[in-house]
Amino acid sequence: MAELLTAQLEALVASPREDLGVEIKSWLDLTNKDDCATLAKIIIALANHGGGFIILGMRETEAGKFEEAPGRPVTLAGYKQDIIAGIAAAYAEPAIQVGVYQVNGGVGVYPVVQVPGGHRTPIQAKRGSPDQKTLLVGRVYIRRPKPESAEPGTAAEWRELIDRCVRATRDDLLDAIRGILDGRETQSLPLPPSEEAQLAAWADDGLERWIARAPISPTMVKLLPPGFYRVAYKLVGQTTAIEAPELLEAVNSATTRHTGWSPFWVPTRAGIKPYVKDGAVECFIAAEDARRMVDDPAHADFWRVSPTGEAVLIRGFDEDSHPERMKPGTVFDVTLPVWRIGDCLLQAARFAAAIGRPDAEIVFSVKWSGLARRSLTHVEGRRLIDEGYISQQDTLDRVMTVRAAQVADSLPEILFEFLKPLYALFDFFQLPKSLVDEEAQRLRQGRF
Known part of the structure; x- marks a missing residue:
């Protein structure tokens, strides 16, 4: 943070006060959709107001002062x-790029969200809250005295919002003209979110949905598997929406048959079969028994596919589904990433072909979580792995862009380059190219 911004944020936390440009909320649970919608509403309102800040983790006392919230x-x-x-990207249209800081103002550390202003069009909600009251799709929100975030209720409030957007457009135009006359480079208008940023927002939203479905312990703690991976992909330039029935058929036809548990499998049994949720096709294999996410995480898939070709799959590690053979959270199979990620890449390429875009570029992303303190092994015992290759890092994110038509022919090469950093986490283990070649061939032949 720049020194001026640092001082401003520390002053906000040290002497908190609410006004039209500052909102203070208690500890929002951002795995809860209601709380996400509450935060999104404030972000939208502050953006339309011209920018501002949100302080999280405080509450107002009867004396009118602010203290740490329980x-x-x-x-x-x-x-x-x-x-x-990710919440801002999922709920606001056009997209808002917020900043998030952990600020110590002398009274403890609190998250502070910085919301930019200067937008050229009014920001509106592109998603609604679960109760369809806090936040409504297509609605615009502003800041009002109290202070509060609410829809414009008078012609004057609408006029002020529109005038603010017009001034932002005029200022950019005048600055560009001055730059031309002065012979200096002009600052280009902000670009729309990149394909990778859009995919990241989609993947994060899927992860939030998955966490929200997790079982809860008697002490009200979310129970998650000790390790999982999240695969997400997006077809570049796909803007034409696919109707839900055709979308489900495309997902089903893209199902690979290389292993006994295919990614994006479409079950037909009542209770676990896919359904339409917020415009996307969604499936949760553990819908009837959320405990399966912990007891058998490798067979409790959660997946979503959007009408515009975005997909996300979350699955627990196979190694954690056999407590009778190995203690969950302790080992990481040396061959399974080749199988699992290879299977997902082939499915993505088949999906692109199923919707008539066999040569589309695919932005492909994987997040592994729960890697720390696991050691490399080979569960089947076909490959001898020396003991002592242990990961000290808990998560890893990887992203690449690949052409769908090249996946089948170049699968070993694609996997080798993509997976090398994952294996290096385990005490600099060097992934043998021969291992990838051999396991990719076994995958294609269905010899799991």
């Missing part, structure tokens, strides 16, 4: 930049 989480990991930016 329920401070053990860590502030749930308020990271990517999480809150």
Whole structure:
């Protein structure tokens, strides 16, 4: 943070006060859709107001002062930049690029969200809240005295909002003209979110949905598997929406048959078969028994596919589904990433072909979580792995762009380059190219 911004944020936390440009909320649970919608509404309203700040983790006392709200989480990991930016991207249209800072103003550390202003069009909600009351699709929100975030209710409020957008457009235009006359480079208008940024927002939203479905312990703690991976992909340039029945058929026809548990499998049994949710086709294999996410995480898939070719799959590690053979959370199979990620790449390419875009570019992303303190092994015993290759890092994100038509022919080469950083986490283990070649061939032949 720049020194001026640092000082401003520390002053906000040290002497908190609410006004039209500052909102203070208690500890929002950003795995809860209602709380996500509440935060999104404030972000939209502040953006339309001209920008501002949101302080999380405080409440107002009867004396009118602010103090720490009850329920401070053990860590502030749930308020990271990517999480809150993902919420802004998922709920606001046009997209808003927020900043998130952990600020110590002398009274403890609190998350502060910085919302930019200067938008050329009014920001509206592109998704609604679960109760369809807090946040409504297509509605515009502004800041009003109280202060509060609400829809414009008078002609004057609408006029002020439109005037603010017009001024932003005029200022950019005048600055561009001055730049031309002065012979200097002009600052280009902000680009729309990149394909990777759009995919990241989609993948994060899927992860939030999955976490929200997790079982809860007697002490009200979400129970998640000790490890999981999240695969997401997006077809570049896909803007034509696919109707839900055709979308489900495309997913089903793209199902690979290389292993006994295919990615994006379309079950037909009542209770676990896919359904339409928020315009996307969604499936949760553990819908009838959420405990399966912990007891048998490798067979409790959650997946979503959007009408515009975005897909996300979340699945627990196979190694954690056999407690009778190995302690969950302790080992990482040396061959399974080749099988699982290879299977997902082939499915993505088949999906592109199923919707008539066999030569489309695919942005492909994987996040592994729960890697720390696991050691490399080979469960089947076909490959001898020396003991002692242990990961000290818990998560890894990888993303690449690949052409769908090249996946089948170049699968070993694609997997080798994509997976090398994953294996290097395990005490610099060097992934043998021969291992990838052999396991990819076994995958294609269905010799799991």
